Amino acid sequence: STLVNRLLGEERMLTGPEAGLTRDAVSVEWEHRGRRIRLVDTAGLRKRANIDHPVEKLSASNTLEAIRMAEVVVLVLDSAQILDKQDLTIARMVVDEGRALVIAINKWDAVEDPQAALKRLNDRLDTSLNQARGLPTITMSALTGKGMERLMDAVQDIHGVWNRRIPTAQLNRWLEEVISHHPPPALQGGRRIKIRYMTQAKARPPTFIIFASKPD
Numbered sequence: 001s002t003l004v005n006r007l008l009g010e011e012r013m014l015t016g017p018e019a020g021l022t023r024d025a026v027s028v029e030w031e032h033r034g035r036r037i038r039l040v041d042t043a044g045l046r047k048r049a050n051i052d053h054p055v056e057k058l059s060a061s062n063t064l065e066a067i068r069m070a071e072v073v074v075l076v077l078d079s080a081q082i083l084d085k086q087d088l089t090i091a092r093m094v095v096d097e098g099r100a101l102v103i104a105i106n107k108w109d110a111v112e113d114p115q116a117a118l119k120r121l122n123d124r125l126d127t128s129l130n131q132a133r134g135l136p137t138i139t140m141s142a143l144t145g146k147g148m149e150r151l152m153d154a155v156q157d158i159h160g161v162w163n164r165r166i167p168t169a170q171l172n173r174w175l176e177e178v179i180s181h182h183p184p185p186a187l188q189g190g191r192r193i194k195i196r197y198m199t200q201a202k203a204r205p206p207t208f209i210i211f212a213s214k215p216d
Helices: 002-008 054-069 085-096 114-128 148-162 168-181
Strands: 026-032 035-041 072-078 100-106 137-139 195-202 207-212
Touching: 002 026, 002 035, 002 100, 002 148, 054 085, 072 085, 072 148, 085 100, 100 114, 100 148, 114 137, 137 148, 168 195
Parallel strands: 072 100, 100 137
Antiparallel strands: 026 035, 195 207
């Protein structure tokens, strides 16, 4: 909520030191560099086993629905607890839903060893979320506003990637190069699988189909 207030330039959302102040997913229309954007401030998600209050269950349901309807999800992490198990669960869910994902590490001004903290985060992403390599990671402070422009640059860049369409000829030149370095495995009897060509089925997110001699 502090992040949304900072982006809007006004105290629109209720904030405070207590966790769980945000209960509903609150939608706000906003304009950034002439582009209309709908910001949705959601409640945080705790582990499902820890959610027992009916109001929190409804909040969690609203947050999950906001993720499913979003184009870009900004996962805000606390610099003191970078990418714990629950954060990874949410990140995987965003990727599995086909949403674009940006990771924002808040309260970065309180980090004593920034290089070590970033290395821990990147190592964790490489080992636990390797299906989404190259995720933009922004360090920032919602309280002071530091890093806000880099955050919105990352959001707009990843939105462009999410919408991108790649010509079939370009895809197949890439595929040919990959196969020349990493040929498909041989089946029993020595016959090698033939990967014939690929094409983009859709964008949002970019999804591809590969045609092969033995797809199974």
